[in-house]
Amino acid sequence: xxxxxxxxxxxxxxxxxxxxxxxxxxxxxxxxxxxxxxxxxxxxxxxxxxxxxxxxxxxxxxxxxxxxxxxxxxxxxxxxxxxxxxxxxxxxxxxxxxxxxxxxxxxxxxxxxxxxxxxxxxxxxxxxxxxxxxxxxxxxxxxxxxxxxxxxxxxxxxxxxxxxxxxxxxxxxxxxxxxxxxxxxxxxxxxxxxxxxxxxxxxxxxxxxxxxxxxxxxxxxxxxxxxxxxxxxxxxxxxxxxxxxxxxxxxxxx
Amino acid sequence: xxxxxxxxxxxxxxxxxxxxxxxxxxxxxxxxxxxxxxxxxxxxxxxxxxxxxxxxxxxxxxxxxxxxxxxxxxxxxxxxxxxxxxxxxxxxxxxxxxxxxxxxxxxxxxxxxxxxxxxxxxxxxxxxxxxxxxxxxxxxxxxxxxxxxxxxxxxxxxxxxxxxxxxxxxxxxxxxxxxxxxxxxxxxxxxxxxxxxxxxxxxxxxxxxxxxxxxxxxxxxxxxxxxxxxxxxxxxxxxxxxxxxxxxxxxxxx
Numbered sequence: 001x002x003x004x005x006x007x008x009x010x011x012x013x014x015x016x017x018x019x020x021x022x023x024x025x026x027x028x029x030x031x032x033x034x035x036x037x038x039x040x041x042x043x044x045x046x047x048x049x050x051x052x053x054x055x056x057x058x059x060x061x062x063x064x065x066x067x068x069x070x071x072x073x074x075x076x077x078x079x080x081x082x083x084x085x086x087x088x089x090x091x092x093x094x095x096x097x098x099x100x101x102x103x104x105x106x107x108x109x110x111x112x113x114x115x116x117x118x119x120x121x122x123x124x125x126x127x128x129x130x131x132x133x134x135x136x137x138x139x140x141x142x143x144x145x146x147x148x149x150x151x152x153x154x155x156x157x158x159x160x161x162x163x164x165x166x167x168x169x170x171x172x173x174x175x176x177x178x179x180x181x182x183x184x185x186x187x188x189x190x191x192x193x194x195x196x197x198x199x200x201x202x203x204x205x206x207x208x209x210x211x212x213x214x215x216x217x218x219x220x221x222x223x224x225x226x227x228x229x230x231x232x233x234x235x236x237x238x239x240x241x242x243x244x245x246x247x248x249x250x251x252x253x254x
Numbered sequence: 255x256x257x258x259x260x261x262x263x264x265x266x267x268x269x270x271x272x273x274x275x276x277x278x279x280x281x282x283x284x285x286x287x288x289x290x291x292x293x294x295x296x297x298x299x300x301x302x303x304x305x306x307x308x309x310x311x312x313x314x315x316x317x318x319x320x321x322x323x324x325x326x327x328x329x330x331x332x333x334x335x336x337x338x339x340x341x342x343x344x345x346x347x348x349x350x351x352x353x354x355x356x357x358x359x360x361x362x363x364x365x366x367x368x369x370x371x372x373x374x375x376x377x378x379x380x381x382x383x384x385x386x387x388x389x390x391x392x393x394x395x396x397x398x399x400x401x402x403x404x405x406x407x408x409x410x411x412x413x414x415x416x417x418x419x420x421x422x423x424x425x426x427x428x429x430x431x432x433x434x435x436x437x438x439x440x441x442x443x444x445x446x447x448x449x450x451x452x453x454x455x456x457x458x459x460x461x462x463x464x465x466x467x468x469x470x471x472x473x474x475x476x477x478x479x480x481x482x483x484x485x486x487x488x489x490x491x492x493x494x495x496x497x498x499x500x501x502x503x504x505x506x507x508x
Contacts, residue, residue: 042306048364049303049329052296055450055458075303077365082459085447107377110302110492111331119494123361124442155506164440165496167507181503183495186418188378193339196309204309205336220500233507235499238364240373241437242419245489246474249435252409253421253487 006032006093006157009121011079013043013100013113016061016071020099023142024131025067027149028096031157033066035092037083039113040071044102045207046113048120049075056082076117084124094157095121098131099149101140105132105170105222105232106185106213115168119238122166127156129167134226145171148179148231168234172226179231185221186214260286260347260411263375265333267297267354267367270315270325274353277396278385279321281403282350285411287320289346291337293367294325298356299461300367302374303329310336330371338378348411349375352385353403355394359386359424359476359486360439360467369422373492376420381410383421388480399425402433402485422488426480433485439475440468 008028012021016038025034040059051074061069070087072079076097084091100114109115118130131149133140152169161167168184192209213223222232262282266275270292279288294313305328315323324341326333330351338345354368363369372384385403387394406423415421422438446463467477476486 045304045306047301047303047370049301050299050365050461052299052461055452055460056447057456057458078461081446081461085459086449107492109494110373110377111304116301119364123364123440152507159506162499165499179508181500181507183497183500184493186377186493192335193310195340198309202311204311205339206309207304207306207332207335233503235496235503236494237496238361238494239438239440240363240490240492240494242489242491243437245416245419245491246435246437249487249489252413253406253435254433 007088007090008032008034008094008096009083009088009092010034010036010096011076011117012038012098013046013076015039015042018101019138019140020101020142024096024099024149027146028153029065029067031153035068035083035088037070037072037079037087039076039079040073043075043113045111046075046116047111048077048116051075051078058082058087076113077120080117080120092126095126095128096131096153099142099145100132101138102136103132103134103170104130104168105226106187106211108211109168109184109236118166122164123238125163127161129153129156129169132170134170135173144176148176164237164239165235168236170222170226170232172229175229176231177229179233180225181233182220182222182225184234185218185223187211188214261342261344262286262288262348262350263337263342263346264288264290264350265330265371266292266352267300267330269293269296272355273392273394274355274396278350278353278403281400282407283319283321285407289337289342290321290323291333291341292325293330293333294327297329297367299365300329300370301365302331302370305329305332312336312341330367331374334371334374346380349380349382350385350407353396353399354386355392356390357386357388357424358384358422359480360441363422363438363490372420376418377492379417381415383407383410383423386424388424389427398430402430418491418493419489422490424476424480424486426483429483430485431483433487434479435487436474436476436479438488439472439477441465442468
């Protein structure tokens, strides 16, 4: 009875043609009724962006091994919202996002379309997990992530997650020595643009850059353990309110 | 000596033609050397999205009352990053974003391009404030916000903000009875899409919806006080790591 199996909605930000989303669906297809609803094109760095004014359309693909497959001409958050509006037959029991081709560790969660989708369903009370792999290669070999993805996903299906808490899971390349629950490392980007001159002599700029971990020695952070061959699991909260600062600021700003 | 005045970078997400950004610049122009770097078109709901693959170009406009004015063909975060890369002559002392035409209260901060810009500079250690007004009208009358914007901005220029803390300030329409430092209310959106059929008989969808405050009676939240005619000031933190959950999850996931 498919109806008794958990409904698992899978999204990504690399788009419907990326290997990662299909690898993820295959990894969990025995655990539930799986729907892939992915952007029709790459949507990296789209954060929680939504298409405010453009018409969204859904494309359906042939089912594969019981996995239902759709794409949407929008962002990861568009995919989630439109999936809930009109694609899935009932409220999902679980949202998975990824496997992202590239890191979403450190404070880069803030730019991540992968995590944008995760935060979206987390705010609706749906247990939600983002999986990312520290290689941008379209041919990335996800084999070593399989047992981790399956055990983390199974644990969350069985026991859920606390209200307003989701998971940001990142995997190192190569052998994985274990998993560590940690916080996101702080960092920043340098040399963020390549400068060009167009054929008319006008300047233009394209995004690039290098991420610098600002706290490479902090043992309670994701990058510390990723650098040492461990998977990182960061429990994250959509709400960014700094509760510990409210009282102090009442004296300054009220 | 312009060099001795604080450099104030002003961004928004409604675009260079919106009234709010120019009102904000006028409100603070005596406090520093002001640069507006705004998107060339509306970028609402763009969160912390970045333009990953498209060339960014800068347009310069005539200076007005000492205010330097530029636009960028990208998102609010693109505006911030490119301003720092190539427009402003030194590191800004302050980032202001807005005045947004529309609310960024509650957990909608997550979708907000206004707050995307604020979080971006906050992560770089620059004191950063987002200002939003609870009306989407392009003709919104910001007069009642003026004294609040000036006093909050002045307080932050003089005393700064703690590391990794920024401000999300929202103003009600009409008379403002005072200001309250609070957390973001939780809520969710309903009826998020209008369904259409195109001339070829194919369905498409456009974003709409109603925000429902999930905790209308919580006196420590922004919407509670906005509903009662007060400005809300939410101290916010870019890092979404749920530090209080790490220990518990070590037993579940390591």
